[in-house]
Amino acid sequence: MSGNNDNANREAYVHDSIKEHEFDGIQEFDNKLPNWWLWTLYGAIVFALIYWVVFHTLEIRPLPREDFAAEMQEAQEIQLERAAAAGLSNETFDMMAALEDRVADGREVFVKHCVACHLDDGRGMVGPNLTDSVWVHGCEPMQMYDVVSDGIAAKGMPAWMNQLGPTRVQAVVAYVMTIRDTNIAGKAPEGEPCIY
Numbered sequence: 001m002s003g004n005n006d007n008a009n010r011e012a013y014v015h016d017s018i019k020e021h022e023f024d025g026i027q028e029f030d031n032k033l034p035n036w037w038l039w040t041l042y043g044a045i046v047f048a049l050i051y052w053v054v055f056h057t058l059e060i061r062p063l064p065r066e067d068f069a070a071e072m073q074e075a076q077e078i079q080l081e082r083a084a085a086a087g088l089s090n091e092t093f094d095m096m097a098a099l100e101d102r103v104a105d106g107r108e109v110f111v112k113h114c115v116a117c118h119l120d121d122g123r124g125m126v127g128p129n130l131t132d133s134v135w136v137h138g139c140e141p142m143q144m145y146d147v148v149s150d151g152i153a154a155k156g157m158p159a160w161m162n163q164l165g166p167t168r169v170q171a172v173v174a175y176v177m178t179i180r181d182t183n184i185a186g187k188a189p190e191g192e193p194c195i196y
């Protein structure tokens with residue numbers, strides 16, 4: 001605005017070097033970038049490299065997303081423990097079926113002890129197809145839990161509670177809940193349509 005101000009500004013830039021070229025009267029400064037700016041840049045580059053190696057190459061630390069999933073899983077475990085302490089119910093089985101670890105444990109039990117009669121994907125052979133929506137003894141988790149625990153001796157379904165104990169029986173029921181209603185073609189439906 002005032003002539004004095006212009007002079008002051010010019011003073012401030014007296015050490016600036018200006019490149020020789022000029023386009024339409026526009027010129028370009030050629031100054032060293034401020035150190036704080038450069039160090040922020042170098043820092044960001046170093047950080048990015050370390051982050052890449054630690055999280056993506058060597059996978060020493062879990063990604064935030066994985067951290068979050070693990071914490072959620074832990075919180076759900078705690079919630080389940082509390083609910084189970086009050087007694088087993090369909091709801092506690094719903095919680096178990098939502099826990100990947102628990103379902104994976106159940107899958108292991110299933111592969112070891114159940115596939116002889118229900119086949120590897122549960123589509124049924126000696127025992128009924130566990131992937132359809134038709135059930136002899138009901139499709140509620142507590143009903144399955146009773147069948148798996150006590151068996152149906154007259155029909156050739158063994159009782160598993162003594163052999164496997166409650167934790168593994170619960171896990172395998174949680175697993176069966178995840179294959180239920182996936183309708184894999186197999187043994188013809190037996191029992192009544194059931195929705196849970």
Ligand code: HEC
Nearest residue numbers: 113114117126127128135136137138144152155156157172
């Ligand atoms: C020796 C063969 C055999 C094995 C092993 C076996 N089952 Fe069964 N399962 C049967 C038979 C047979 C039935 C049908 C019972 C009936 O019709 O009353 C059955 C029924 C069931 C049912 C009820 C199905 C319905 O329609 O109501 C569930 C759930 C079940 N089994 C789960 C399991 C699990 C879990 C395991 C492994 C821990 C297992 N079974 C191992 C033979 C077997």
